[in-house]
Amino acid sequence: MKAKFFFLFFFLGFTAFTITSADNFSNIGFANISSSDIKEEVLLSGTLETGLIKSLSIIPFEVWKSSTSIDISYLSSLSNITIEIKDESGQTFYNSVVNPVSGGQLIIDIQGWAAGTYTITFSNDKGGCVYGAFDI
Numbered sequence: 001m002k003a004k005f006f007f008l009f010f011f012l013g014f015t016a017f018t019i020t021s022a023d024n025f026s027n028i029g030f031a032n033i034s035s036s037d038i039k040e041e042v043l044l045s046g047t048l049e050t051g052l053i054k055s056l057s058i059i060p061f062e063v064w065k066s067s068t069s070i071d072i073s074y075l076s077s078l079s080n081i082t083i084e085i086k087d088e089s090g091q092t093f094y095n096s097v098v099n100p101v102s103g104g105q106l107i108i109d110i111q112g113w114a115a116g117t118y119t120i121t122f123s124n125d126k127g128g129c130v131y132g133a134f135d136i
Helices: 002-027
Strands: 040-042 045-047 061-065 069-074 081-087 092-098 105-109 117-123 129-135
Touching (some): 061 129
Antiparallel strands (some): 040 061, 045 129, 117 129
């Protein structure tokens, strides 16, 4: 019987401590993280022609947007890929030819870009195109 009371008091005491401790963490600053600092995935569509019999069946890039940058991760090694970012009116904000290496990354600074919808396009000289849209 003493063991049951001990367990009950231990459990209630631990629960009370946990609730009290959680309340104390509210002042640490976890709530100061704004939603604009969170990375959002840019969904991509399309395929890249490789010059072989079949085009790549997976999209060889991952694109993430934060409030300050576009982060591109290369999932496959490729050659001569043109990356272009345009706004809704067709104005080019970024244009570069890269040779992605699997596991590599490219970070594009978007600070100061006007609010709106942008399209990112990956293309190669074989006629392939992968694209996606994001908002700032």
